[in-house]
Amino acid sequence: MDNEPVIQISNLTKIYRDFWGRKKVRALNSLSLEIKKGEIFGLLGPNGSGKTTTLKLLLGLLFPSEGDIKVLGQPASNVEKNERIGYLPEESYLYRFLNAEETLDFYGRLFKMPAKERRERAAELIEKVGLGHAKRRQLKEYSKGMTRRIGLAQALINNPDLVMLDEPTSGLDPLGTDDMKRMILELKEQGKTVLMCSHLLADVQDVCDRIAILYGGELKVMGRVEDLLKEQDETQIMTSRLSDEAIKEIEQVVAKHNGKVGTIDHPTATLESLFLKTVQESKDRPGQRFVPDTEEKKASE
């Protein structure tokens, strides 16, 4: 990771006003943060906390009431900076009368990409987001998950240095979510900077290097994910399955060192991992029912 700041926000305030200029909502209040090159930064917060407003201010869709924004070293209102930015909006605001190929071709043209490069890049991205089978269907026939996928493809058409994703996993099934997270991590591997807004905390935790939590338009917490989540006063040891005697012995050792055992249990998998495993098994062994690794299965074996 480089220390070069890609996004610099200082004292950013956004006040929404009504037609007569009267203050309606203070959506952001003196927000200051910096995002470095090559990191995945998560902007978290409940609905109405100012995540999307921040993103739109960075993109120049909204004008700041106070404060300064620099994106890739340029003011947010500068159009040229968009050459190096990819943006996936909260809902994929795409032209529903176009098909996937036409959509990517259109956005590619806006970057003045040569025809050959445009075609190749579009084909590559369509395959990458798994829409090869539906590339000639108009977007109005797409499911929400498919629309998110083509939305991500259009955000990546210019091979951007900075990718801004607004609720990237919203509307996606666990498979899609997994793909999306994988692609976000791939972007990081390619040295790109990712800024994502989400309120799906598990997704953010899986991919983000650093996060900021907003509440009521104010920055409440910011830091590295592992630093923020690390429980400094506890120790966790993961082992293979142990007998009851072995567990008793461990408890004695812990007591000898003035420790206290909290819980001893068999860890449970997440529903997401069970789902993904089931789908993978179904693909590998079509027609067969998948039996998960439960106590009953082990007993019957």
Added chain:
Amino acid sequence: MSFDPIPYDLLGAFKYFLVVFGSAMLIAVVVCLIVGTLTRGAKGFTGVFRGIFDFFVQITHVSCRRIWSLTVLTIREALRQKILFVFIIFAVLFMFAGWFLSGAADRPDLQVQSYIDFVLKAISWLVIPIMLLLACWSLPEDIKKRTIHTVVTKPAYRIEIVMGRMLGFTLLGSAILVVMGTIGYIWINRQVPETAQYKLVSKVPVYGEIVFTDREGALTKTGLNVGDIWDFRSYIEGATKARAIYKFTGIDESDAIDDKLVLESSFEAFRTHKGNMEKGGILYQFIFVNEDKNLRVPSRPLINKEYSDNVLEVKRKLKYDNPEGKGEGDAGTEIDIFDDVVDKDGNLTVEVQCLEAGQLLGMARPDLFVRTPDRAFLAGYSKAVFGIWLPMVLVIMLGVTISCFVKGPVAILTTLTIVLVGFMSKEYMTEILSGQMQASGAIEAWYRLITHMNSQTALPDGPVKFIIEIVDAGIINFLWLCQQVIPNFGIFSNMREYVIKGFDVSWNAALLPGIITTAAYILPCLIVSFYSLKLRELEAK
């Protein structure tokens, strides 16, 4: 013929544009500077100049490729919204139009006129409203559905979005216009009977200037007024020295048709007595004059058939004693009409004289012209279709511009109002503002109405009069502003009139003003739409 093709004053129009556009820009900058300084201090003041600079930066850095991609998007969008259904309406109209339009079998010229009129009106009434709706609806819909977010977050200038929309609708409208125009042309040719096909021409007239002489032979600017409210024509008295003198310039032998000089006239008669009705019209005579050679060659007496065109074909070589040359002069002398009557500078002077005592003949500048070799009907018809294209482009530009700052339905209503006022009330406004039409202010008229005060009585002095005058002055100034800003759509309908009357569309009197009027709105529309989108948050909650 009731229209007068007056040559366009290009330089005058350009000066007028500079004055109106320049002062509008100056006022806008001053207002912005004041508002900017009051609201944001020095930052606001410099921001105005930065904004002006931004426009020039963007307009000089627009990318044709990006504009083209937005153009293609616009066309695709319209096509997939089933815009081409308009052809179904068009087809239905044409399938049954023949039933309703065939009628005046005894007047094939009127029949041809009604066919051409129908086709051109049908095309313009279908194409222009549809393009107005599309132009006003697309950008607000883009903003409402937030699809514009994925465009403005790419390296696309907002001015390019506007230009792409304008160009897209223009190309789409042009394609529709070409198809409809072609179908219309074929339909007219098939509909017009064989016997009236000769009417499908584009006459190329050369108009002159007109002066009059009174009954004593003294030069005057106008002839007699017979009490007609419509003072388009002036009258000359029969069997006196009253003449209408037409002076044509730039005449040479290339203007001859089959080696003949062709004069076409449509004078109006005013009778003080019944006269000899069996003749079919009032007698009159042309006198060809070349003062350099002291030559006055009269034509034979002619009968003025009203409500139709009177054509006189003068053979190039003529003798005074033949039927065309019979009258004054040296009998038996042969003259060449282009060498002897037309002077060395190409000027041709034709005097018109009414021959019947007690009868008057009315005429205006366009009532007599030299008919030069005709062009194909297609030439005039194509120009008339081009005359639909120009207002279509103007409507698209206005629609897209207005839709940059208001929502779709409001944009439609605003654009429609501008178009209707531009079509119907522009000249009315000009007459009021120039003082040609006597009119009191709206509030004064309303006050007189409710107090039953006639228009001759002066308003009583006092605060009421003061308030009325102040408010009326404001209304008049607003009217002046509208008159300056709203385009004169009436210019474009003139082109249709030419073709309906069998003329080629004049470049100088019709095409050029139409093109210049349309072109004059390009820059103001781009400026207004640029700042409307630039100063607008596309994601305001």
